[in-house]
Amino acid sequence: MATNNNFDEKTRYSDEELEEFKQIILKKLEKAKSDLQILRESMSSDGEIETNLTFRLQEDSKENLMREENAKLIARLERFVRDLELALVRIENKTYGICRVTGKLIDKERLKAVPHATLSIEAKLQMQRGEIPINKENEEEIEG
Secondary structure, eight states: OOOOOOTTTOOSOOHHHHHHHHHHHHHHHHHHHHHHHHHHHHHHOOOOOOSOHHHHHHHHHHHHHHHHHHHHHHHHHHHHHHHHHHHHHHHHHTOTTBOTTTOSBOOHHHHHHSTTOOSOHHHHHHHHTTSSOOOHHHHHHHHO
């Protein structure tokens, strides 16, 4: 029985393609973890204490704002690391690249750009149009 390699009929990516995606994900994961470590270290380091109260209050205000922004970045990076690690699990299970909504393969170029994607463009558009309900799991990916 011959198999047709057309994109529409393909049910999963080949082992070679999965390995290619794995390498992309591992690179992104390494960078994200490195960035996360740098941000965490910057959050834990204390600056010099100034004796001038007015200056110190201004600096504290700036520092608090910067800490809040860093905390947001840390949370986002932690979520990104988690999503990349889950993508690696899907590669091992050979379910990587299959849209959670449509069951069709996610376009290869989309996965190269967003390797942790679990929704096809088709599914994202359906959700944005209200054709498919948006739940907590889908909400983050819709924004990305």
